[in-house]
Amino acid sequence: MTGKSEHDDSEREFDYRWARDAPHKEPSARARMLAARWKENPPEPVPFRGEPEASGPRRSSWISTALVxxxxxxxxxxxxxxxxxxPY
Known part of the structure; x- marks a missing residue:
């Protein structure tokens, strides 16, 4: 009886090579959600480097260096x- 249960376990074990070689891969839930959302309301283009946020006055680098x-x-x-x- 133990031989049969070990055989069943090995058949049920997930084969990663078979999954990687699958011709069609289903997208993740997040990818499906974003695709549905962007179909109705596509995102606006964003530059590679966005505008720096104004977080207040910045000190110049030489002041920081002098402080350190x-x-x-x-x-x-x-x-x-x-x-x-x-006393030594």
């Missing part, structure tokens, strides 16, 4: 000062 370098210099000076003060 200033923080690194302050940390180096602080570490040097604490090492100088440490």
């Amino acid at each position: 370098l200033g923080c690194v210099a302050a940390i180096i000076l602080l570490l040097g000062y604490t090492r100088f003060q440490a």
